[in-house]
Amino acid sequence: xxxxxxxxxxxxxxxxxxxxxxxxxxxxxxxxxxxxxxxxxxxxxxxxxxxxxxxxxxxxxxxxxxxxxxxxxxxxxxxxxxxxxxxxxxxxxxxxxxxxxxxx
Numbered sequence: 001x002x003x004x005x006x007x008x009x010x011x012x013x014x015x016x017x018x019x020x021x022x023x024x025x026x027x028x029x030x031x032x033x034x035x036x037x038x039x040x041x042x043x044x045x046x047x048x049x050x051x052x053x054x055x056x057x058x059x060x061x062x063x064x065x066x067x068x069x070x071x072x073x074x075x076x077x078x079x080x081x082x083x084x085x086x087x088x089x090x091x092x093x094x095x096x097x098x099x100x101x102x103x104x
Contacts, residue, residue, distance in 0.1 A: 002048070003030045003041070003089070006056050010049055018079055023052045025085065027064055031098060034090070039099045041092070043087045050083035051076065061100060063087040 004027035004034045012024070029046040032039050041061070047065055056062050062085045071077055071085035092100040 001063055001065050001069070001086075003032075004028060004048060004050070004062055005030055005043065006058050006060050006062060007047070008058065012063050015020060019081075023051045024080075025050055027055060027062060027083075027085070029064075030061065032094060035092075038097070039094045041100055045057075046076060048083045051079065051081045051087045052085045054088065056085050056090040058097070061092075061102070063089065 006025050007028045008026035008027055010024035022031050027048050027050050029044045030041050030050065031044050033042050048066065050064050053072070053073070064083055065086055070081050071079065073084070076084055090099065090102045091098060
């Protein structure tokens with residue numbers, strides 16, 4: 001599982017039948033960087049195309065799984081997908097200090 005930020009949408013009008021009606025987002029993997037003035041979330045540059053069954057939007061931090069884990073839900077067990085958004089992040093804390101709050 002990785003932390004990622006939604007940076008775009010993927011539109012594909014020609015695709016296999018099982019993917020018709022599926023929403024795909026472009027996500028960029030993030031990491032926590034420890035600095036003397038506090039922890040920060042920074043992009044790694046790596047991107048993942050992920051199926052989005054939960055309605056995430058551009059700019060949101062999300063949890064993404066890949067590989068066989070992406071096909072372990074009731075919604076995706078029969079889909080040819082390798083990336084799946086499984087959660088929208090509300091907050092992240094490191095050593096009792098918030099690094100991220102969605103509502104801030």
